[in-house]
Amino acid sequence: MALTNKEKTIALISNGIAVYSIYQEQGKLPENTTMFDFVLKVIPEEIKSELSPELIDEVFEYVSSAHSS
Numbered sequence: 580m581a582l583t584n585k586e587k588t589i590a591l592i593s594n595g596i597a598v599y600s601i602y603q604e605q606g607k608l609p610e611n612t613t614m615f616d617f618v619l620k621v622i623p624e625e626i627k628s629e630l631s632p633e634l635i636d637e638v639f640e641y642v643s644s645a646h647s648s
Contacts, residue, residue, distance in 0.1 A: 584626050584628070584629050585629050587626055587629075588622065588626050588629040588630055588634065589634070589638055591618075591621060591622050591623075591626065592618055592622070592630075592634065592635055592638040592639075593638055593642055594621070595614075595617060595618040595621040595622070596614060596618065596638065596639055596642055597642075598617075598621070599614050599617040599618070602617075614635075614639070615632065615635060618630075618635055
């Protein structure tokens, strides 16, 4: 079963959040790079139509709550 573009987008957002967190902890991010900016850079152009700030927030909230429980 192939993933839909929305499912691919969610997976990429989740991965982007994880990589952002790791880079932030290691001090490897340029100054003033936000999570939103970072996620926008890692999403391929052909999937960006599925991307929205609300979806990034929703994935971030889910990932954060899943790791804290």
